[in-house]
Amino acid sequence: MEQSKVKRFGILTSGGDAPGLNAAIRGVARTAMDEFGMEVIGIENGYRGLIEGKCRKLEPEDFSGILTRGGTILGTSREKPFKNYTIYENGKTAVDKIKENYKNWGLDALVILGGNGTNTTGWLLQQEGLNVVGLPKTIDNDLVMTDVTFGFHTAVSIATDAIDRIHTTAHSHNRIMIIEVMGHKAGWLALHAGVAGGGDVILIPEIPYKIESIAKHLEKRRDAGKEFSIVVVAEGALSEEEALMDKKTLKKNRLAMKHSIAYRVAEELEAATGLEARVTVLGYVQRGGIPVAQDRALATLFGTEAAHMLARGDFGKMVALQNGKVCGVPLEDIAKKIKKVPLDDQMVLAGREVGTCFGD
Ligand code: F6P
Numbered sequence: 001m002e003q004s005k006v007k008r009f010g011i012l013t014s015g016g017d018a019p020g021l022n023a024a025i026r027g028v029a030r031t032a033m034d035e036f037g038m039e040v041i042g043i044e045n046g047y048r049g050l051i052e053g054k055c056r057k058l059e060p061e062d063f064s065g066i067l068t069r070g071g072t073i074l075g076t077s078r079e080k081p082f083k084n085y086t087i088y089e090n091g092k093t094a095v096d097k098i099k100e101n102y103k104n105w106g107l108d109a110l111v112i113l114g115g116n117g118t119n120t121t122g123w124l125l126q127q128e129g130l131n132v133v134g135l136p137k138t139i140d141n142d143l144v145m146t147d148v149t150f151g152f153h154t155a156v157s158i159a160t161d162a163i164d165r166i167h168t169t170a171h172s173h174n175r176i177m178i179i180e181v182m183g184h185k186a187g188w189l190a191l192h193a194g195v196a197g198g199g200d201v202i203l204i205p206e207i208p209y210k211i212e213s214i215a216k217h218l219e220k221r222r223d224a225g226k227e228f229s230i231v232v233v234a235e236g237a238l239s240e241e242e243a244l245m246d247k248k249t250l251k252k253n254r255l256a257m258k259h260s261i262a263y264r265v266a267e268e269l270e271a272a273t274g275l276e277a278r279v280t281v282l283g284y285v286q287r288g289g290i291p292v293a294q295d296r297a298l299a300t301l302f303g304t305e306a307a308h309m310l311a312r313g314d315f316g317k318m319v320a321l322q323n324g325k326v327c328g329v330p331l332e333d334i335a336k337k338i339k340k341v342p343l344d345d346q347m348v349l350a351g352r353e354v355g356t357c358f359g360d
Contacts, residue, residue, distance in 0.1 A: 004036035005313030006131075009109040010055065010102070013072040014046030014079070014118040018137045018151025019291030020299035021113055022066040022073055027303020028111055028135075029063050036311045041105055046114075047121060048079040051088075051097045055105060067296060070289045072113075080117060082124050095128060102130055109310050113137050115149070116338060119318050123331035126316045133309050134318035134331055135302050139287055142186035144339045145329040146320035150299040155182070155286045156192045162282055163197030167230060174227035176218060176269055176277040180262035182286050183234045187341045189286070190234035194356070195347055199232035201357045203265065206341045207348075208243035209359025211265075215272035217357035222275070231269070233262045237359075301326055 011028060013021050032038040042062070044054040066073055084094035092100070102110065109131035112122045115138035122132040136143045139155035159181045170177040179199075183189040187204020194202035201217060203209050218229050242250055257264060266277040291299070302319045305326045309317060317328035341348065348358065 001037045002035055002311065004038055004311040006032075006036075006038055006108040006310040008039040008041065008106055009111055009310055010041045010043050010050070010105065010107045011058075011074065011111040012043040012046050012050060012113070013074045013076045013137070014112060014114040014121070015076065015138070016078075016115070017071050017076050017287055018139050019070050019154035019287065019289065020150035020295035021071065021137060022069045023291060023296045024113055024135055024137065024150060024299035024303040025073065026063040026066050027300040028306045029058060029303075030060075031304045031307035032310060033060060036307065038307075038310065041107065042074050045075040046077040046079050046118075047081050047098070048077040049075070050101055050110075051079065051081060051084070051094045053097075053101050055101075067300075068290055070291060078117070081121060095125075098125065099128060099130070109133060109315060111135065111306055111310070115140065115143060116334075116336070119143070119331055120335040122318070123316070123335040126331055131313075131315040132331065133306050133315060134334075135306055136318055136320060137299075139182060139189060140184045140186055141188040142184060142339045143318075144334055144337045146318070146322065147324070148298065148321055150295045150302060151287070151291070152188065153294040153298070154289075154292045155189055156196065157292050158286050158289070159189060159193035159282055160196040162280070162285070163193060163199065163230060163232065166280055167197070170228040170230055173276075176229045176231060176266070176273070176275050178231045178233055178262045178266050178269075178277055178279045180233045180235055180260055180279065180281040182282070183236060185236045185338055185340075187234045187236070190232050190237075191341055191345070191347050191351070194232035195351045195354075197232065198230065199356060200229040201231040201359060202351060203231070203233045203237040203359045204341055205234055205236040205238050206343065207358045207360050208238045208240040210240050211268045211272055214265075214357060214359050215269060218269070218273055218275065222273075231265065233265055235261060237261050237265075
């Protein structure tokens with residue numbers, strides 16, 4: 001057994017679930033137990049379990065057969081302890097409760113699996129005196145300082161498969177088919193699935209769109225004898241007018257919309273082109289089911305590295321992939337940041353090369 005700075009640690013998954021979470025949990029736990037003899041405490045439902053004191057000691061059999069399973073065996077929630085203003089017994093805050101449970105459970109460290117919010121909370125807890133190691137999970141791929149997050153490849157693959165299926169019916173009916181994909185405020189998922197699925201138009205938040213530009217592109221296709229078109233829209237896509245709005249006005253504008261963005265784009269395109277448009281919002285199918293091989297392997301790689309970071313006492317960091325190599329990056333540098341698609345991203349350029357319209 002190798003020497004380890006950590007004897008016992010807690011592990012939790014927080015934020016939206018993503019394919020590969022269980023593979024990552026298994027990677028951390030197997031390495032931590034088998035190589036370093038650590039004890040693993042599974043915390044239920046993200047930070048909520050840490051506040052409410054819901055945890056259990058995990059055993060080797062808990063990690064059997066979970067590599068291929070979607071979701072998370074630990075459960076998750078969108079609990080944000082630093083924004084939870086509940087006053088618990090004896091005037092304690094959510095953060096007080098977390099610190100108390102961490103101490104009472106005899107934890108030397110906490111491993112958190114999540115996206116922006118989760119890792120930002122991780123950084124804040126590190127500043128409160130906890131030892132934190134983060135792992136980059138999200139289908140949105142919007143965490144800074146890592147080439148990629150686990151969950152992304154599976155979501156791209158599911159969205160691409162959906163686009164392929166919709167392609168065939170678009171062809172049969174001569175329609176504009178609009179497919180809305182997730183991604184929050186970043187366009188990675190729409191961009192990669194859109195290019196892989198041969199989208200004629202891809203709309204991402206980073207490139208504000210003009211309906212006239214899209215209409216012109218679709219009409220050009222029609223004049224060339226192509227009677228149908230595939231439009232892939234990121235849920236956070238913005239029109240040129242919206243891109244100029246301040247945060248508050250934009251939020252108000254979006255809340256006033258009855259349906260998601262794809263429906264607005266469909267209405268605007270029907271009006272501008274006279275062509276029939278139909279909408280498919282992919283939603284949660286993008287996060288569900290069996291992770292693809294790439295996510296399983298990546299999550300395992302990240303998980304094993306997290307266990308080594310625990311053993312070295314290398315805290316306050318998130319595991320990341322940089323230029324294909326696994327490493328640790330300071331949580332401080334990740335907190336509150338979003339990785340957006342750069343306008344000169346190679347995938348955007350490749351899309352343009354093959355004739356995709358980005359709405360600009
Ligand atoms: O961050 C992952 C994500 O799936 C986003 O793509 C999406 O906007 C959001 O979560 C949906 O969140 P919820 O699960 O809270 O509905």
